[in-house]
Amino acid sequence: MSAPAVATNPPGPRPQHRLPAVVTLDAAATGRLLARLAAVGVAPYPLVSWGTVAGYRHLLRAAPPLVLLDLAGPADRRAVDRLVRGCRLLAPVAVLTAAGTDPVPALEAGAVDVMNREAPALELAARLRADLRRPSPVPARSLRITGGSAAQFLLLDLLGGADGPVCCHELRWLLGRPGHPLPLPTLKLRMQRLQPLLRGTGLTLHSATEYGLATYRLGPAPTKGSDV
Incomplete structure (x- = not known):
């Protein structure tokens, strides 16, 4: 059983939605990918740069059912393992990788899916919708702290x-x-x-x-x- 979540945000319900969030290491490259997805009706939100406290808190407030970890450039096996394991603290993770990238390291680190970010936008959109049909974690009970x-x-x-x-x-x-x-x-x-x-x-x-x-x-x- 998970511990009670610590609500450190202003009073009010946390919005629930069926859109994935995106965590990026390269905002410009991810922006181009998101433009392709938007053209076929998929608009992930929010977009968060890796390592940003404000970005992570915004993401947690949005309570996404899935986080897309966009690895636009090459990354070795050890780096992928670390990135996925860290990102899993935010939400279930699907990974977008460059063409030809071995999906095994990301899957072994706990990713629920690995996708070729250079695939046709319609294919990516279909994969995302399939991933979003997975059961989402049950939100934990909140505890307010000031x-x-x-x-x-x-x-x-x-x-x-x-x-x-x-x-x-x-x-x-x-x-x-x-x-x-x-x-x-x-x-x-x-x-x-x-x-x-x-x-x-x-x-x-x-x-x-x-x-x-x-x-x-x-x-x-x-x-x-x-x-x-």
Whole structure:
């Protein structure tokens, strides 16, 4: 069971829609692709540049059923694995790749689909509509928190919407720049600063380390007299 999502946005329902969002590493190339899709009646929204806190928060508010990760240029197997695993923290991921790209790394990293971004627009539109027919994750219960920075709110939203513990490296890849993950000491410091925001919510930040990897999750705060 996923932890309660932490609502760090202004009051009001989160809009639900059946359009995919797009995360891009090259806004100009992705813009040209979206123009092709718009010509056949598909208009993904929003378009978010990789590593942008404001963009990710906007995407999470839109609550898309699918995120399109547009990899317009060449990317090696390790880079694809990192990008997909990071992007999965936002929503289920379908990957758009250059022609001739091996789809296996993206699929093994958890992508629900891999598409040739150079395929005819009608084919891409049909594939997208098929992907959107997949069941969407059930939105988690919200918990309202005030105070803190946009980067802290983003972390709380990501942890609150996760199905289980989140690996530190997935967070580093998502929050950094392509090829330049967020430094681990920076992430650890940000995590330490989340705890005061959770006071009075009934939740706390749990961390664990195994085989040198730190994981984080939101869970019930220990009650007075508890052994936890």
